[in-house]
Amino acid sequence: MTSSADARIGLGRGNGKVVLLGEHAVVYGMPAIAAGISLGATARATPSASSSIRIAERRAHAGDGSELITALERIRQELGAGPQQVEVDVEVPLGSGLGGSAAIGVAVSRALLATLGEAETPRRVLAGADAWERVFHGNPSGVDAAAAYAGGCIWFTKEAGPEPLFVDLPLQLVICLAGPPASTKQMVEGVQRLGERRPDLLGKSLAGIESLVKNAKLCIQAGDLSGLGQLMNYNQMLLSGLFLSTPEIERACAVARAAGALGAKLTGAGGGGAVVALCDGSPQTVEEALRAADFAAFSTVVQASVGGLRP
Numbered sequence: 001m002t003s004s005a006d007a008r009i010g011l012g013r014g015n016g017k018v019v020l021l022g023e024h025a026v027v028y029g030m031p032a033i034a035a036g037i038s039l040g041a042t043a044r045a046t047p048s049a050s051s052s053i054r055i056a057e058r059r060a061h062a063g064d065g066s067e068l069i070t071a072l073e074r075i076r077q078e079l080g081a082g083p084q085q086v087e088v089d090v091e092v093p094l095g096s097g098l099g100g101s102a103a104i105g106v107a108v109s110r111a112l113l114a115t116l117g118e119a120e121t122p123r124r125v126l127a128g129a130d131a132w133e134r135v136f137h138g139n140p141s142g143v144d145a146a147a148a149y150a151g152g153c154i155w156f157t158k159e160a161g162p163e164p165l166f167v168d169l170p171l172q173l174v175i176c177l178a179g180p181p182a183s184t185k186q187m188v189e190g191v192q193r194l195g196e197r198r199p200d201l202l203g204k205s206l207a208g209i210e211s212l213v214k215n216a217k218l219c220i221q222a223g224d225l226s227g228l229g230q231l232m233n234y235n236q237m238l239l240s241g242l243f244l245s246t247p248e249i250e251r252a253c254a255v256a257r258a259a260g261a262l263g264a265k266l267t268g269a270g271g272g273g274a275v276v277a278l279c280d281g282s283p284q285t286v287e288e289a290l291r292a293a294d295f296a297a298f299s300t301v302v303q304a305s306v307g308g309l310r311p
């Protein structure tokens with residue numbers, strides 16, 4: 001993003017994300033719809049004799065064998081950068097399904113490219129972010145990193161990558177945290193094991209989710225918010241059938257819907273973490289109802305526009 005030619009300090013930013021529909025199915029090649037949110041991560045990289053990284057209060061140094069330093073070394077190798085001292089500040093709650101890890105991967109990749117004096121391209125930034133994500137998530141579909149990079153609303157498949165998605169009416173979202181964070185890697189592996197035991201169940205669920213996502217695209221493009229909300233509710237039912245929901249997630253969805261949300265579902269890997277609710281007009285009533293039910297909640301808006309993807 002920015003760099004100082006003298007000190008070769010690089011700055012980079014990545015957004016957090018919500019998956020509006022299609023998580024997990026996207027790992028199996030189905031489409032997903034995701035959007036960047038304003039909370040994210042900012043990284044500052046300075047070339048140095050040996051690599052180190054600080055993320056909020058966590059620190060790691062070259063040779064300590066931690067996942068954090070391994071992830072930094074993988075980005076460096078991918079992008080061809082030398083040793084770096086990297087400082088990351090994060091606004092998005094980590095491990096909550098809001099793409100914190102991908103936001104950091106994108107921010108660090110951008111910062112490293114800036115130290116190299118290289119103009120960023122989606123291919124380079126996403127390759128760096130993918131190298132980072134693979135350390136923590138095994139086999140990510142790439143949807144989180146694409147949304148972290150793009151900022152706006154995207155249509156994503158593993159095969160074709162991200163495409164901007166036109167949003168006819170702004171999407172007023174309330175996001176709430178419904179339980180302790182879950183590991184994306186473990187949740188994805190859980191679905192894989194379920195598929196090995198019950199291929200029929202997984203196959204039917206994936207086909208159902210694919211058709212919901214395709215219809216949701218039409219709703220977003222046409223500004224049909226109540227249709228979109230209903231599709232989100234159906235997506236939640238199918239995710240629940242794959243054992244990805246929890247009593248807290250179900251309770252948060254029920255509170256949001258009772259307070260007037262058009263739809264509500266888990267977002268990200270499930271098993272805890274975040275719920276996203278689509279609101280009709282002002283999100284305040286839904287946000288207040290969730291807070292009154294002891295959930296941490298905040299609102300964010302996906303602007304009406306051609307979805308993000310900077311060159």
Ligand code: MEV
Nearest residue numbers: 023024140141142268269
């Ligand atoms: C996590 O935000 C989305 C998942 O589909 C995993 C992935 O796509 O890599 C659960």
